[in-house]
Amino acid sequence: MMRIPIVALVLLTAFLSFQIKSSEFFLLAIVLLALIFLVVTGVIRSFKRVNSKYLKIPFFVIAISLFGIFVSLFRPYGEAVKYSGFPAEQLEHAYKTDQKDRWQLRSYIDIFSKLKERDSLRLQQVKDILGRKDMLKSLDKFHAAFVLHHSRESEDYRLAASLAGAAAEDPALKDVYEVQWLKKAAYDRWKVSIGEPEEHNSQNHFSFDVK
Template identity: 40%
Template sequence: MVKNIAYLTGLLVVGYLSYHYPLFSFVLLAILGLILCYLLLALVIKLIQKRIQGKWFHVPLALLSIIVVGLITGFLAPLEEPLTTTGNVSEDLEYAHRMDQADRMNLKFFIPAFRSQMKGRDSVRLNQVLDYSRAGKIAKGRDKYYAAFVLHHNPEKDSLLYRKAHELAQAAASETDLTDDFQVQWLSKATYDRWMLSIGKEQEHDTQGGVSFELQ
């Protein structure tokens, strides 16, 4: 009875966390890998000892089932709207940037079955930024940073959009109140490197590839 209650509690807790916190899915994946390694190692040892007993696998298999349910629950969780239109350019761009990053911290972003959906979300944010840019509404330094971030994730990998992203990021980086902002300064370099690579040239700041402090 106690074991059943503990199991159901685990299902509920993991399901709740997976549904409301997308990053939790990555934690589950890490735990899943550890459990699979344990099961494989335990199976090999027991085969060598010729003493395979089901009780050795009860807890790992129970945990495995909880994790699988958690991952499925995470996939079923709806994504937030990719953009918002409040009439306030700064708020809209900040939201677009936040959703850009949120999508890349969601396991769905790395699953081929959701690739089309994720590219579509990038596209609608991209179009919003371009509309604001054409209307001359992106004037503040922080707004330029948000806009540049969205543009440098353009799903078609358009070199002209990478160039536009760099122009905005460079303008943001030159703002007095943003000269000490690491993310803003990093983006100015990253957009330049991505633009250069898109036209067949060498990157200058080595921001593309390897370990980065920002989601790309």
Template identity: 40%
Template sequence: MKKNLIPMIAILPVGILAYMYNLISLLLLAVIAISLAVLLLAGIIKAFRSELNARWLRVPLLITAVCAAGIVIGLFRPLEPAVVNSGNVSDKLAYAYNTDQADRMTIRAYLGFLNDSMAKRDSIRLEQVGELYRNSQISKPMDKFYAAFIFHHSNHSSLFEIAQKLAGEAASESELKSDYVVQWLAKATYDRWMVSLGKPQKYGTQDKFSVSVE
């Protein structure tokens, strides 16, 4: 009885943490992968040895079950609004960038049946940032970086071109020349733009992805 209570009790704190923090779900996923690897190893050992301590099978299974329950609970955590309409331009762009990154640190971003939800959030951010760009309101170096990241996560060649323009301008600023992420984005946006046009990438930053060329 006690052996069954332990995993049931463990689900509570694990679930609470997964609900409160996005990264916990990714950590739980990693723990599940390790547990499954242990199970595979135990299965191989058992195939060659008739005797194997039952703990080698029971413990990884219990850990996997607890972590899976935590991940499911974490899926119910509400996301922050994709954008904010208050504050100045810098505030809006910084917020859009932060939610863009936070979204991609959640399990739901990698689950096919929830991808539509993520795509809608990307679309909301693109709409806001696109309007700011069309109104020539993006001028500060970090604002250009934030905006470029949002355009970078679109699926249109014309928006990749804008992303590359903004990222390149941000990367050329003396205050950002030592910022690794800013410099990386300038290269990544160029590669993505080129690949979207059917041309070879220059810096090797891109995996395969689909775009619509406009």
């Protein structure tokens, strides 16, 4: 009788893992909690007897969570760039997909990741837009800078720092954390890339873009 609910739970976990962005990180947290429970239970068992049935549930939770994580690795990416619309719309789309890609576990596993290729597409589009000398608003500059600071080229970091700095000076963006953070992070990344010390201590620490 229990087989049907278990199968349904497995299928539901697989479906939600495939459909919901970043669900794999939630499942990883569940796995971690279950492992902590097992460790604590193991310590308790060294002092007193614990019914083994209490160990079955965390093992089941770990198994189903790992299955969900595995399924999430096959979740497709969205379109990396948008070729239609105005430059501002294209830059905003590139910025959003840049962030969405980094909230997928598959982006950090080589055999599943397409992050480098997708970053290249975004970088090329941003450079094309900047090369046309279009009039860009401060928010557009922020979006462009965010994509550029995920490059691997020092010159791109320099350009990102310049654009982010210009965006951060806009009174309308003075209190926007992401904009002010990028101004410092892009500048630090450029400084480090040319062999100089960072000034804002923004590199190699947990940061807004989770990278």
